[in-house]
Amino acid sequence: MEGSVDILDSCACSGGNLPRFVQPVLLALLAREPMHGYALAQKLEDTGLFGSQTPDLTGCYRMLRDMERNGVLATAPDRGEGPARKRYEVTALGRRCLNRWIASLTSNRDHLDRVLGVLVAAREMCSVTGEQGFAEDCVFMEDVRRRAMAGELPRREDVLRLLSYAPDSPQVAHLGKLARETAREVAGDRAGVWAAVGVDCAPCSMSCAFCAFGASWGVVREAHEWPPEDIVDAARRYSSEGASWIVLRTTEHYGAARLRELAKKVRAVLPASCALVANTGQMSVEEIRRLGESGVEVMYHALRLGEGRDTPFDPDERRKALARIREAGMTLAHLVEPLGPEHGNEEIADVLLTALAAGARVCGVMARSNVPGTPFEGRPSVSEARLAQVAAIIRLCGGANVPHVCVHPPLSQAVAWGSNVVVVETGAIPRDRKEASDEWRGFSMRDAENLLVRHGYKVGGVKT
Numbered sequence: 514m515e516g517s518v519d520i521l522d523s524c525a526c527s528g529g530n531l532p533r534f535v536q537p538v539l540l541a542l543l544a545r546e547p548m549h550g551y552a553l554a555q556k557l558e559d560t561g562l563f564g565s566q567t568p569d570l571t572g573c574y575r576m577l578r579d580m581e582r583n584g585v586l587a588t589a590p591d592r593g594e595g596p597a598r599k600r601y602e603v604t605a606l607g608r609r610c611l612n613r614w615i616a617s618l619t620s621n622r623d624h625l626d627r628v629l630g631v632l633v634a635a636r637e638m639c640s641v642t643g644e645q646g647f648a649e650d651c652v653f654m655e656d657v658r659r660r661a662m663a664g665e666l667p668r669r670e671d672v673l674r675l676l677s678y679a680p681d682s683p684q685v686a687h688l689g690k691l692a693r694e695t696a697r698e699v700a701g702d703r704a705g706v707w708a709a710v711g712v713d714c715a716p717c718s719m720s721c722a723f724c725a726f727g728a729s730w731g732v733v734r735e736a737h738e739w740p741p742e743d744i745v746d747a748a749r750r751y752s753s754e755g756a757s758w759i760v761l762r763t764t765e766h767y768g769a770a771r772l773r774e775l776a777k778k779v780r781a782v783l784p785a786s787c788a789l790v791a792n793t794g795q796m797s798v799e800e801i802r803r804l805g806e807s808g809v810e811v812m813y814h815a816l817r818l819g820e821g822r823d824t825p826f827d828p829d830e831r832r833k834a835l836a837r838i839r840e841a842g843m844t845l846a847h848l849v850e851p852l853g854p855e856h857g858n859e860e861i862a863d864v865l866l867t868a869l870a871a872g873a874r875v876c877g878v879m880a881r882s883n884v885p886g887t888p889f890e891g892r893p894s895v896s897e898a899r900l901a902q903v904a905a906i907i908r909l910c911g912g913a914n915v916p917h918v919c920v921h922p923p924l925s926q927a928v929a930w931g932s933n934v935v936v937v938e939t940g941a942i943p944r945d946r947k948e949a950s951d952e953w954r955g956f957s958m959r960d961a962e963n964l965l966v967r968h969g970y971k972v973g974g975v976k977t
């Protein structure tokens with residue numbers, strides 16, 4: 514054990530790098546008044562930078578010589594009484610150097626505070642859990658966050674590591690805390706309500722296993738549409754109650770031309786603070802652009818979990834559809850959905866990375882509803898703890914690129930961990946046996962607002 518103490522003596526953790534800060538301190542002392550080397554060494558000792566030790570005079574003179582050679586200091590003969598000595602003074606270049614030191618140390622101070630916070634929290638948690646790897650995991654998560662805040666996409670192995678933690682582990686508790694801090698920084702603690710209106714439903718020949726509209730399941734037996742006036746009324750009501758997004762959810766049967774007409778009518782009653790979203794089938798770049806001209810600002814589209822297995826869609830075609838949304842200049846919303854307990858880390862990571870690479874500005878996670886009558890009837894649902902974990906991972910990995918992280922259904926733990934968007938919906942719902950004449954599952958705008966406010970968010974002002 515003694516050997517390991519010796520090794521730590523030469524490790525950076527011993528603080529051996531601190532004397533590097535001697536140079537700016539010398540500059541600062543000399544900027545106040547020029548002085549000779551010996552007086553300077555005494556002042557240096559008074560700063561307390563060396564603790565109980567005396568500064569090494571030889572080293573100090575060597576550093577002064579280097580600084581003079583670099584042009585940040587100049588010397589002049591001391592004309593006072595006593596033996597001839599030279600006085601050091603700061604040059605114009607030295608003053609610029611001092612200002613740069615101040616700027617650079619100030620900007621690094623926040624980062625150091627954060628690192629220190631992580632280390633102290635990790636040490637406290639380690640003493641509680643006895644887990645040796647916890648501190649390392651905390652530092653890893655901080656690194657993921659730092660890179661995401663710099664706009665970098667996460668590495669696949671990083672997402673997999675975050676997903677590998679048990680949902681009830683101290684790692685995920687720490688992840689949640691970091692995710693909430695990220696929401697504060699990225700979204701300024703603003704949150705919004707995503708108000709979705711299911712415009713139509715119809716038996717759909719694609720028969721995705723999780724969808725109530727699948728023709729093969731016989732849950733929805735005939736086509737039904739809500740009149741445009743009802744849709745406009747619902748949009749007007751939601752926006753007046755503070756929704757940040759009004760979403761028109763249509764099946765492919767509705768048709769692009771009719772969706773454009775409906776979009777114009779709805780846009781006309783929305784305030785500028787409210788974005789209009791289309792959630793519909795795949796479209797060409799030209800169709801997306803025309804939808805944009807009709808007032809739609811955001812498109813919801815997603816590569817689903819189980820795409821190609823629980824759906825007949827080709828995942829590559831889905832990725833091309835996402836690329837067309839980007840090409841058309843439309844903002845993308847893409848959740849990781851529909852999440853069930855059987856979805857493995859690799860699959861979740863790949864869908865999340867697809868969403869982030871496609872430039873989703875609204876991201877998040879939606880749990881699968883196991884609709885009676887569909888193949889998922891009676892199957893288990895994803896746990897709330899896992900749903901909250903995935904939401905926190907999305908917040909952490911989305912960083913500066915994803916201001917809006919949604920969780921559906923609304924979940925308090927996920928909101929506490931950085932999800933700042935919750936959904937209120939009405940009309941045709943592909944996740945239920947029957948449409949919602951009022952709000953789905955009774956979750957109203959007021960409930961949404963209360964949930965967000967309870968976790969410290971200000972609602973509204975988040976338009977994409």
Ligand code: SF4
Nearest residue numbers: 717719720721724727
């Ligand atoms: S998810 Fe869409 S494509 Fe699949 S069955 Fe439902 S409506 Fe059809």
